Amino acid sequence: SSELTQPPSVSVSPGQTAEITCSGDALPKHYGNWYQQKPGQAPVLVIYKDKERPSGIPERFSGSSSGTTVTLTIRGVQAEDEADYYCQSADSRGTSVVFGGGTKLTVL
């Protein structure tokens, strides 16, 4: 089991807002990062340092942090956003890199 906990799946209709959470003991002290992975492709960084968006990532992707939880929010979800999403941060001791178990986002 991962030290970062994500829901296995989230479903949303096109145009609606999707929220994916990630919980872990180290998150109050370490940043959370988010990756999007489509089938057969490498992951792509979509949010770093809790809420920063890399260049080229659409503005509908945003991140937030509160206590032991970081959240990825996708506003106005599009069909192309259907993918697996992984959070990444530190383990509970804060000394090693870990990934969450991943969340499959389904666009209905």
Next chain:
Amino acid sequence: QVQLQESGPGLVKPSETLSLNCSVSGGSISNYYWTWIRQPPGKGLEWIGYVFYTGSTKYNPSLKSRVTISIDASKSQFSLKLDSVTTADTAVYFCARGPGITMFGVPISGFDPWGHGSLVTVFS
């Protein structure tokens, strides 16, 4: 734009050593942490470890006894060796660039960019 490309054998026999290289092009190898991450078929991502451009390393505690990551800055390449492989090591292996700043050994921002990935199957 920085690009990464993995290379190496796609088949490894049990108990042997898995070896992969990652070539970096389009940018400097200096001042970054260069990382290996793997993904077993149908499963999630697992961080293997990283090497700083100076050669210092940090590994996943669960793999530490079997992993060696090294760098050849003159060739803009870094490599992964995983000893004594079993079928549980079958995975797509990705190389990626990490930021040059860490806190207690954990990069403070994300891994970007990634290579396309290299499938390694442990098969007798």
